[in-house]
Amino acid sequence: MIDPADIAAITEQLGRPPRGMIEISSRCPSGHPNGVKTEPRLPDGTPFPTLYYLTCPRLTGAIGTLEASGLMAEMTQRLSEDAELAAAYRAAHESYLAEREAIGHVEEIDGISAGGMPDRVKCLHVLVGHSLAKGPGVNPLGDEAVRLLGDYWGHSACAPADPA
Structure with a gap:
């Protein structure tokens, strides 16, 4: 059961009710949800490959800034040059698929993770959501x-300037 206060916070963050939400997957240091785990098929029947969906506008904005910096192209290039990094990224892809498949099989997205995994970086939002949900090392x-x-939440209206 997801706390109604969390559902209200996410609804405010998104500007709409969340769809297909299973649980809160991560929280910012203030304790507010910043990501959710979703069903692989939304209630309207749409296949949804994004297992971890970020909800915090401050976080998603900061990630957008990283994306605009050219980081995704640089990361993709490194995948072609660093076999150890490529292997770890492929393992993240396989873990993501296994976790989503354990929730439910959706033929249309079978074998497809998200964010460009396993061969490229297409969306940092997905990768950050995965890392925040699972913790470092995945x-x-x-x-x-x-x-x-860094401390993207530091000057947010929802979090104190010093979250410690």
């Missing part, structure tokens, strides 16, 4: 993006 490029984000 998605190496998501972990890197999380580190680059």
Whole structure:
């Protein structure tokens, strides 16, 4: 059961009610939800490959800034040059697929994860969502993006300037 206060917070963050939400997958240091875990098929029947969906506008805005910096192209290039990084990223892809499949099989997205995994970086939002949900060590490029984000919540109206 998801706390009604969390549902209200996410609805405010998104500007609409959340769809297909299973649980809160991550929270910012203030305790507010910043990501959710979703069903692989939305209630209207739409296949939805994004298992971890970020909801915090401050977080998604900061990730958009990283994306605009050219980071995704640089990460994709590194995947072609660094076999160890590529293997770890492929393992993140396989983990993502296994976790989503355990929730339910959706033929249309079978074998397709999200964010460009396993061969490229297409969406840092997905990779960051995966890293925030699972913790460090699962998605190496998501972990890197999380580190680059720093304290994105620091001047947010929902969080104190010093979350410690």
